[in-house]
Amino acid sequence: MTKKQPEQQILHDNKKIIPFLSIIIPGSSQIIFKKPWRGFSIFIFLLISGYLVYWGFEKFEISKVQLNENNFIPWLILPLFLFYAWNIFDAFQISKNKKSPAIIAILSVMVILYTIGWSVTGVKLERLVTRFTDAKSVMNKLVNPDFFSTTINGKIEICSWGCLWDYSVAKINGSETTEVFLSSNVGQIFGQKGTVTASSWAVLFGKATKNQRIPGFETGKIIETIAIGLLATLFSTVLAVPVSFLAAHNIMKRIPGGSVVYYIVRTFLNIVRAIDTVVWGLIIIVWVGLGSFAGVIALTIHSIAALGKLFSEEIEHIDAGPVEAIEATGGNFYQIIRYAVIPQVIPSFLSYTLLRWDINMRSATVIGFVAGGGIGFFVLETIRMGGYQQYAAALWAIAVVIILVDYISSKWRFNILKDQPKFVEKKSTWKKVRNIIYVILAIIVFLYCWEITKIDLSKLFDPGPTFGRLLKDFISIDLTGKVIDNVLRELIITTMQAFLATTLGGILAIPFSFLAAKNLTGKSKFSSWIFYLVRSLFNILRSIEALLYVAIFVYWVGIGPFAGMLALAITTFALMGKLFSEAIENIDSGPIEAVSATGANKLQAIVYSVVPQIVPPFLSYLIYQWDINIRMATIIGFAGGGGIGLMLSTFFGSLQYHKAGTVIVAIVIIIAVMDFSSAKIREKFI
Amino acid sequence: MLKIENLCKTYPNGTQALNGVSFEVEEGEFLAVIGLSGSGKSTLLRCINRLIEPTSGKIIWNDLDITAATGKEIRFIRRQIGMIFQQFNLVKRSSVSTNVLSGRLGYVPTIPSLFHVFSKDDHERVKKTLDMVGLADKIDVRADSLSGGQQQRVGIARALMQEPKMILADEPVASLDPVLAHSILKYLEKLNKDYGMTVICSLHFLDLVHRYATRAIALNEGRLVFEGLPKEIDDAQFKHIYGKEAERIEII
Numbered sequence: 001m002t003k004k005q006p007e008q009q010i011l012h013d014n015k016k017i018i019p020f021l022s023i024i025i026p027g028s029s030q031i032i033f034k035k036p037w038r039g040f041s042i043f044i045f046l047l048i049s050g051y052l053v054y055w056g057f058e059k060f061e062i063s064k065v066q067l068n069e070n071n072f073i074p075w076l077i078l079p080l081f082l083f084y085a086w087n088i089f090d091a092f093q094i095s096k097n098k099k100s101p102a103i104i105a106i107l108s109v110m111v112i113l114y115t116i117g118w119s120v121t122g123v124k125l126e127r128l129v130t131r132f133t134d135a136k137s138v139m140n141k142l143v144n145p146d147f148f149s150t151t152i153n154g155k156i157e158i159c160s161w162g163c164l165w166d167y168s169v170a171k172i173n174g175s176e177t178t179e180v181f182l183s184s185n186v187g188q189i190f191g192q193k194g195t196v197t198a199s200s201w202a203v204l205f206g207k208a209t210k211n212q213r214i215p216g217f218e219t220g221k222i223i224e225t226i227a228i229g230l231l232a233t234l235f236s237t238v239l240a241v242p243v244s245f246l247a248a249h250n251i252m253k254r255i256p257g258g259s260v261v262y263y264i265v266r267t268f269l270n271i272v273r274a275i276d277t278v279v280w281g282l283i284i285i286v287w288v289g290l291g292s293f294a295g296v297i298a299l300t301i302h303s304i305a306a307l308g309k310l311f312s313e314e315i316e317h318i319d320a321g322p323v324e325a326i327e328a329t330g331g332n333f334y335q336i337i338r339y340a341v342i343p344q345v346i347p348s349f350l351s352y353t354l355l356r357w358d359i360n361m362r363s364a365t366v367i368g369f370v371a372g373g374g375i376g377f378f379v380l381e382t383i384r385m386g387g388y389q390q391y392a393a394a395l396w397a398i399a400v401v402i403i404l405v406d407y408i409s410s411k412w413r414f415n416i417l418k419d420q421p422k423f424v425e426k427k428s429t430w431k432k433v434r435n436i437i438y439v440i441l442a443i444i445v446f447l448y449c450w451e452i453t454k455i456d457l458s459k460l461f462d463p464g465p466t467f468g469r470l471l472k473d474f475i476s477i478d479l480t481g482k483v484i485d486n487v488l489r490e491l492i493i494t495t496m497q498a499f500l501a502t503t504l505g506g507i508l509a510i511p512f513s514f515l516a517a518k519n520l521t522g523k524s525k526f527s528s529w530i531f532y533l534v535r536s537l538f539n540i541l542r543s544i545e546a547l548l549y550v551a552i553f554v555y556w557v558g559i560g561p562f563a564g565m566l567a568l569a570i571t572t573f574a575l576m577g578k579l580f581s582e583a584i585e586n587i588d589s590g591p592i593e594a595v596s597a598t599g600a601n602k603l604q605a606i607v608y609s610v611v612p613q614i615v616p617p618f619l620s621y622l623i624y625q626w627d628i629n630i631r632m633a634t635i636i637g638f639a640g641g642g643g644i645g646l647m648l649s650t651f652f653g654s655l656q657y658h659k660a661g662t663v664i665v666a667i668v669i670i671i672a673v674m675d676f677s678s679a680k681i682r683e684k685f686i
Numbered sequence: 687m688l689k690i691e692n693l694c695k696t697y698p699n700g701t702q703a704l705n706g707v708s709f710e711v712e713e714g715e716f717l718a719v720i721g722l723s724g725s726g727k728s729t730l731l732r733c734i735n736r737l738i739e740p741t742s743g744k745i746i747w748n749d750l751d752i753t754a755a756t757g758k759e760i761r762f763i764r765r766q767i768g769m770i771f772q773q774f775n776l777v778k779r780s781s782v783s784t785n786v787l788s789g790r791l792g793y794v795p796t797i798p799s800l801f802h803v804f805s806k807d808d809h810e811r812v813k814k815t816l817d818m819v820g821l822a823d824k825i826d827v828r829a830d831s832l833s834g835g836q837q838q839r840v841g842i843a844r845a846l847m848q849e850p851k852m853i854l855a856d857e858p859v860a861s862l863d864p865v866l867a868h869s870i871l872k873y874l875e876k877l878n879k880d881y882g883m884t885v886i887c888s889l890h891f892l893d894l895v896h897r898y899a900t901r902a903i904a905l906n907e908g909r910l911v912f913e914g915l916p917k918e919i920d921d922a923q924f925k926h927i928y929g930k931e932a933e934r935i936e937i938i
């Protein structure tokens with residue numbers, strides 16, 4: 001206490017002078033006035049927006065206006081200056097213990113970010129209209145997927161809904177009609193008879209020789225995708241468990257040198273996690289070659305890091321009481337883990353595994369874009385050949401699978417987390433038999449997945465020819481000015497894509513989310529129809545990864561960052577719509593009643609009783625989505641969506657590994673910075 | 687005999703929880719530890735079995751220097767000292783039998799124990815101790831389906847599995863209602879009287895101290911401010927222990 005008093009005295013004496021400091025260093029007097037967070041934000045945001053204005057003007061002549069004959073300036077200097085002036089005003093207000101409207105600062109930063117973001121992501125709204133005919137034709141193809149075919153004039157043609165209808169009518173009426181059959185496309189997606197490479201079992205039992213092509217059942221691409229997701233989840237869970245103990249502080253501090261291990265493992269997990277699964281795919285194919293196996297490895301690596309982090313946090317949050325009790329009985333380190341830690345974490349581990357299974361299934365649908373296995377590869381092929389109706393069929397198949405997985409996973413998680421104490425009854429014989437059947441089934445499924453994803457562990461020890469070079473080049477990454485310049489440009493574009501997509505998708509989701517909230521839609525037949533319609537729209541849109549949407553927008557608005565941004569906005573719209581509507585359903589109904597009781601109409605009730613309750617959850621979901629989008633934006637370029645992903649795939653494609661290394665380091669840094677700042681913002685506001 | 691000499695504990699954040707505490711406990715005593723919240727009772731008890739590292743001072747138990755023990759020796763000492771906790775500290779999702787069995791961990795070899803393999807003897811012992819605390823029928827249920835009083839009895843059973851020579855109880859009844867408090871303390875009294883176990887027990891209510899303890903010590907801000915028979919705690923002593931503002935309230 002005694003130490004603080006002179007300091008306070010100084011603060012008091014100089015109350016009139018301190019605000020002037022913010023003229024020289026923005027934010028500094030706010031920091032001196034004990035508002036470090038405010039001051040720091042002002043400083044950082046002013047620095048960033050200042051740099052962006054300069055950068056945008058230099059590189060893209062953004063917001064260029066003519067001052068006089070040969071002087072040009074960006075008009076964005078105006079909001080920048082407004083922000084700066086506000087900072088000084090704010091400092092004086094604080095010295096007088098008054099508040100200043102932060103909205104000015106927020107608006108000026110928004111103007112700068114939007115103007116720059118708009119230009120660098122190449123937003124061309126008019127294209128949404130002028131090229132609407134293209135959009136219409138692609139939409140037409142999307143709603144008429146290639147599932148059935150028929151023969152018209154001796155040629156095989158796709159038979160979509162209208163043709164199917166005619167066919168069914170004709171069948172029912174018993175009149176003559178040409179036959180309708182499943183398209184070959186369906187065979188490729190779900191599986192068909194054909195020639196396959198002899199399985200290792202056939203080789204084992206002497207029925208075939210290695211690599212021999214024999215008649216058999218070709219695995220469907222969607223089945224392959226499911227197998228990739230399942231195996232990756234299994235492998236990553238098994239591997240993440242030991243890793244998570246190394247990354248849990250309360251465990252590691254018990255053993256000598258453990259804290260060092262803890263910090264190393266944590267950092268390592270964060271780096272691995274910052275690199276998206278698809279980017280891992282690029283690295284892994286250099287190691288083991290193209291195919292499902294590469295996909296499994298890429299998913300497993302990313303998944304180990306993600307699960308390792310979640311698991312270790314779960315371990316750190318266990319009840320310390322039992323640990324203390326077991327320690328007091330004289331139990332050693334391993335016994336403490338076995339009897340006090342593991343029983344506590346099992347339900348949450350299981351639930352995270354199921355959550356991760358859901359995420360892995362989604363990743364498995366796109367990993368084929370780079371790794372060459374599963375439905376992603378098939379989608380890429382159809383897009384290349386312009387087969388949008390085949391592409392549509394694949395999307396529908398994906399939607400069905402993912403919606404199913406989502407449902408099963410959340411149902412199981414719900415049951416696990418209820419975790420009600422069961423009286424441990426004697427198991428009936430039937431239950432024992434049933435459990436044995438389950439185990440056998442699981443083993444069969446596992447072996448089948450192993451077989452169709454062509455897992456070949458020996459490949460791990462026999463890396464591809466350029467893998468050595470990749471490792472070497474990754475250590476000596478390219479830091480020459482030109483490369484840094486380009487990477488920085490793509491990084492800004494990528495961040496802006498994520499920023500625009502999050503805000504655009506989020507804003508679009510708000511009105512729809514009200515339509516999908518059961519407690520607001522009311523009980524009439526019409527409104528419950530709307531409810532189901534909007535909810536299904538959210539669920540279907542949400543089941544398709546952003547990367548798969550890019551193709552549609554590339555067709556519509558052309559290749560580039562704008563298409564990528566729109567694809568991100570669609571997934572944002574879907575997820576935010578779902579989460580927002582659930583948040584609305586969870587609000588306290590008391591205030592609605594109270595406001596309605598005053599005679600207010602529905603809209604008034606919403607504005608006065610619902611809105612104040614939903615702002616905090618909406619904001620927190622938006623930040624969550626921002627974390628997702630910044631990651632997705634780094635890969636959206638693989639499908640023609642612009643940004644840093646395009647650059648990365650180009651560098652990989654041309655074997656310029658040390659430049660690729662630079663890009664990856666840049667991605668890790670930007671994700672780390674964004675994660676850190678969103679965590680801070682969440683802490684501060686929500 | 688347990689001898690505490692000049693025990694000090696300063697936490698890493700600078701809190702001085704124990705400040706030169708010295709006292710002795712004879713074998714077979716029921717010693718109550720009293721003091722305000724934050725006076726250092728839990729810290730003291732946890733120093734005795736080295737769950738907390740004392741900063742300085744000595745703890746001698748039957749000529750064995752607990753403060754000097756390392757690794758294996760500490761575990762050897764701990765298994766002879768049973769501990770009972772305010773929050774019971776059971777593994778909620780494990781069955782009662784697993785919780786009780788875990789009291790044997792200091793005795794059994796590591797590898798089998800990691801696979802939940804215990805000897806027949808140990809399983810028999812679980813039944814016997816659960817019988818003793820009146821929970822024989824609850825052996826297979828999950829710990830969190832029991833009531834608070836039952837959970838604390840499982841806690842006692844776990845401690846008994848250690849065949850302890852001494853029991854440390856850190857406010858064992860503070861989370862229970864008064865009636866259950868007596869039933870739990872009666873078990874401790876029984877262990878003390880019938881089996882001759884030394885009991886060191888921190889308590890909040892003076893009437894419980896009067897009823898069960900054979901001797902009492904009091905802490906105030908980490909210092910020993912009283913040592914003697916429970917009945918010696920009169921109003922003057924009470925003010926000394928709990929501060930001038932304190933009023934005596936009687937509960938049951």
Ligand SMILES: Nc1ncnc2c1ncn2[C@@H]1O[C@H](COP(=O)(O)OP(=O)(O)OP(=O)(O)O)[C@@H](O)[C@H]1O
Pocket residue numbers: 697698699701702703721722723724725726727728729730
């Ligand atoms: N792990 C710790 N780190 C820092 N300070 C601690 C820690 N544990 C306890 N303390 C502090 O040490 C002092 C003594 O705490 P202790 O828990 O021993 O008191 P107590 O008498 O058991 O109190 P209560 O009746 O509330 O259980 C308190 O001031 C407490 O805040």
Ligand SMILES: [Mg+2]
Pocket residue numbers: 727728729856857
């Ligand atoms: Mg305590």
